[in-house]
Every structure is written in C-alpha cells, then in structure tokens.
Amino acid sequence: xxxxTSYILIGILVxxxxxxxxxxxxxxxxxxxxxxxxxxxxxYLVYTLLWVGxxxxxxxxxxxxxxxxxxxxxxxxxxxxxxxxxxxxxVLFPANLIFIAxxxxxxxxxxxxxxxxxx
Numbered sequence: 729x730x731x732x733t734s735y736i737l738i739g740i741l742v743x744x745x746x747x748x749x750x751x752x753x754x755x756x757x758x759x760x761x762x763x764x765x766x767x768x769x770x771x772y773l774v775y776t777l778l779w780v781g782x783x784x785x786x787x788x789x790x791x792x793x794x795x796x797x798x799x800x801x802x803x804x805x806x807x808x809x810x811x812x813x814x815x816x817x818x819v820l821f822p823a824n825l826i827f828i829a830x831x832x833x834x835x836x837x838x839x840x841x842x843x844x845x846x847x
Contacts, residue, residue: 733837737783740827744776764815771819785839790831797824
C-alpha cells in the first residue's frame with residue numbers, strides 16, 4: 729500500500745498536468761497573434777516536468793523546482809513593470825509556494841531520510 733505522501737505528490741502532479749493541458753488548449757483555441765502571454769503554457773510545462781522529478785523522489789529536481797519558483801517570484805517582484813515580468817511572475821505564483829511548503833514539510837517522508845527508515 730502506498731503512503732499518503734505519494735498520494736499527495738500524485739494529486740499535485742494531476743493538478744500540474746491539468747493546468748498545463750488547459751493552458752495549451754487555450755493557447756491554440758484563442759490564438760489571435762503572438763503575445764508574451766503565450767509563454768505561460770511553457771512555464772506550466774516546465775513546472776509539470778519538474779514535479780514529475782519530485783514524484784520520482786529526486787532531490788536535485790526538487791531543488792530545481794525551488795529555484796524556478798524563486799526565479800518566478802523574482803520576476804514578479806523586480807520585473808513587475810515590464811510585460812515579460814508580468815507574464816513570468818504569474819505562472820504558478822501562489823500555488824508553487826504551497827507546493828514548496830509541502831516538499832519542505834514532507835521532506836523526510838518523500839526522500840526516505842535515514843531517521844524514518846525502519847531497521
């Protein structure tokens with residue numbers, strides 16, 4: 729039987745996949761010309777691919793997810809006046825912070841820290 733942490737990770741992965749597919753769907757159905765907002769689905773795709781690595785319990789990919797989230801927050805804070813900064817800063821802004829908090833809270837359970845392994 730899977731632990732509840734894997735259910736949480738898979739649930740978040742389903743969210744990432746859903747939001748990525750919906751974003752690409754709207755990209756192709758509402759296309760009226762190229763704008764900076766057409767980069768958003770690719771941002772979702774990056775987050776989705778990184779979350780697949782988190783589900784596979786890769787610490788380096790989890791760190792990459794954190795770094796991409798920090799870059800997004802930096803774009804939101806420091807480039808908010810530019811059009812590109814508004815687009816890059818609004819990819820998964822509040823949700824990715826929640827997902828990072830989940831990784832931090834469940835870190836030992838996700839990555840099987842020696843403290844939680846049974847002998």
